[in-house]
Amino acid sequence: MSEKLLVQTRHFQLHLGEKGFFLESGRILPEVNIAYETYGVLNADRSNVILICHALTGNAHAAGYNHESESKPGWWDAMIGPGKVLDTNKYFIVSTNVIGGCHGTTGPRSVNPATGRRYNIQFPVVTVKDMVRAQWLFVKQCFHVEKIHTVIGGSLGGMQVLQWAISYPSKVERAVVIAATGRISPQAIAMNKVGRQAIMRDPNWKNGNYPDGAGPVDGLGVARMMGHISYLSYDSMQRKFGRDFKKTDGFYDFFGEFQVESYLDYNGYNFAKRFDANSYLYLIKAMDLFDIGMDNGYREVLAAITSRTLVVSIASDILFPAHESRELYQAMSEEGVDVTYHEMDSDVGHDGFLVDYHLLVPVVESFLNA
DSSP states (O other): OOOSOBOOOEEEEOOOTTTOEEOTTSOEESOOEEEEEEESOOOTTSOOEEEEEOOTTOOSOOSSBSSTTOOSOOTTTTTEETTSSEETTTOEEEEEOOTTOSSSSSOTTSEETTTTEEOGGGSOOOOHHHHHHHHHHHHHHHHOOSOEEEEEEETHHHHHHHHHHHHOTTTEEEEEEESOOSBOOHHHHHHHHHHHHHHHTSGGGGGGTOOTTOSOHHHHHHHHHHHHHHHSOHHHHHHHTTTOBOTTSOTTOTTOOBHHHHHHHHHHHHHHHHSOHHHHHHHHHHHHHOBTTTTTOHHHHHHTOOSEEEEEEETTOSSSOHHHHHHHHHHHHHTTOOEEEEEEOOSSOGGGGGTOHHHHHHHHHHHHHO
């Protein structure tokens, strides 16, 4: 018998009626399909649900394997499973792909039922609040759940967690916000701008109307390179690559590469094979627009949170620096929110929540068991 945990990605179409799904922008999606995976068993009173919110390029496949031949498990497999911190013997774990994504949930490469053609860049702009509202309708309709034990996620996933605690304070008992902020900095927006321009200036983008298998591979690869630079730290790059040169290249060859360049090439272009360029544009736009205080004031919004909250930062994070998480924690604490703060002493950078599990697991475990 195989020791692999085999899971299936399923799909659920939200019950929207004739009015459709209203977005923050004022636009309407006539249909919304949610791709999701579950791990563990829903208990009798439906009180053991933990919702996983993925980062920018993640998906619903958070743990286990979709098939026997798969060599790499889901992106948070180290956290989810029997006896792990998100214990499937105790909790019913739910992971969804966000709207705007490209792994089964309605996004720009989905077919618009009104036209019979792909949305492409006619897809409406979506926000983190839209993503969270779709998730709430999904867990309520699919599992008949009225309250969630814990919502947890990192990066864009952490933004979703924070929005959950703000939008549905009576529906979330615990919120774990990892490597995220209440609004991203101008520097982060600038990095997203570079990635966006790399994609849109690739001639194969074709104003978003590229055919399957022939999209802006070069542009998306460069955008991903920009992202990877922001996900790592100075120390982690020094440790992983230093100034090592590729052994197969001549040092004075014009096209010879340092190891760090080779790493960016490999990750950038492999990513471009598995992710949709238009989805990337929409998701980084959602990150840019995220600002919890835009309508009602930063502190006023945070004061409405009633969930027990854990804010986790990463000491070496250059994308969402630790001081942004500390400011978020300080504001929540001063507004009377039951909030705990922890800074991971990781030198990996922003990706620390996907790498340094020995630092993250004890903190999350302590918070869940408190």
